[in-house]
Amino acid sequence: MSLYANTRKTLTVSDLAAMKQAGEKISCLTAYDASFSALIDQCGIDVMLVGDSLGMVIQGHNSTIPVTIDDMVYHSRCVSSASKRALIIADLPFASYANPQQALANAARLMQQGGVQMVKLEGARLDSISHLVAQGIPVCGHLGLLPQSVNTLGGYKVQGREASQAQNMIADALKIEQAGASLLVLECVPASLAKHISQQLTIPVIGIGAGVDCDGQVLVLYDMLNISIGNRPRFSKNFMANADSIEQALSDYHQAVKNATFPASEHSY
Numbered sequence: 001m002s003l004y005a006n007t008r009k010t011l012t013v014s015d016l017a018a019m020k021q022a023g024e025k026i027s028c029l030t031a032y033d034a035s036f037s038a039l040i041d042q043c044g045i046d047v048m049l050v051g052d053s054l055g056m057v058i059q060g061h062n063s064t065i066p067v068t069i070d071d072m073v074y075h076s077r078c079v080s081s082a083s084k085r086a087l088i089i090a091d092l093p094f095a096s097y098a099n100p101q102q103a104l105a106n107a108a109r110l111m112q113q114g115g116v117q118m119v120k121l122e123g124a125r126l127d128s129i130s131h132l133v134a135q136g137i138p139v140c141g142h143l144g145l146l147p148q149s150v151n152t153l154g155g156y157k158v159q160g161r162e163a164s165q166a167q168n169m170i171a172d173a174l175k176i177e178q179a180g181a182s183l184l185v186l187e188c189v190p191a192s193l194a195k196h197i198s199q200q201l202t203i204p205v206i207g208i209g210a211g212v213d214c215d216g217q218v219l220v221l222y223d224m225l226n227i228s229i230g231n232r233p234r235f236s237k238n239f240m241a242n243a244d245s246i247e248q249a250l251s252d253y254h255q256a257v258k259n260a261t262f263p264a265s266e267h268s269y
């Protein structure tokens with residue numbers, strides 16, 4: 001058997017880069033368990049994010065801060081056990097990457113025990129990003145609204161509306177790419193700023209509340225299925241409203257991302 005035989009045919013970082021080059025939008029959803037992982041995978045979604053949003057939608061907290069690395073490893077393993085094609089990313093949770101060594105130890109757990117192919121961390125943590133990349137760990141950056149910093153940001157608010165904030169975000173995005181990240185998530189950012197950053201970067205930019213011109217979109221699964229506790233954020237959409245099954249809602253979301261019909265202006269800032 002060839003050393004290079006890839007029986008799982010999992011999408012790779014190179015596949016995502018090629019999709020950006022070809023102008024094909026990348027679809028992404030959060031996932032936290034094996035049953036949804038299998039459904040999302042069967043519907044053709046390109047990327048699954050084991051988000052630390054699980055602290056809110058699974059554990060019932062009012063922020064992502066209580067989520068631990070053990071929680072993330074457990075849910076990552078659940079998701080990776082049931083998927084075949086989607087590339088799986090897991091969040092490094094709050095305070096699990098305070099320095100590059102700690103980031104490496106925890107990212108290694110997510111990959112070795114959780115079975116994911118990439119880790120995501122919030123903010124321009126350039127030393128940690130380059131350290132992980134040097135060890136062969138693909139990294140996804142995350143700018144804009146950083147939920148792990150909700151207590152310093154003073155709430156869940158749109159980021160980058162002021163010119164100086166926007167300039168800092170553009171500079172951070174370029175530095176994250178230079179540090180070796182393979183992907184960048186932009187959360188709750190004005191659509192025009194997200195478009196500019198997407199055009200400036202070579203790596204794909206995945207938006208959530210960041211307008212239609214990003215290279216791909218991600219939503220929290222429970223928001224788009226309309227089963228989250230509390231109000232759905234303005235940038236999300238209830239894909240169950242016109243679907244008669246969960247599979248239909250997932251497929252409709254996938255198609256809407258691919259066709260750039262989601263997000264519409266009412267989901268953007």
Ligand code: KIV
Binds near residue numbers: 049187220
């Ligand atoms: O944890 C999460 O679900 C996320 C998305 C909001 C991008 O980081």
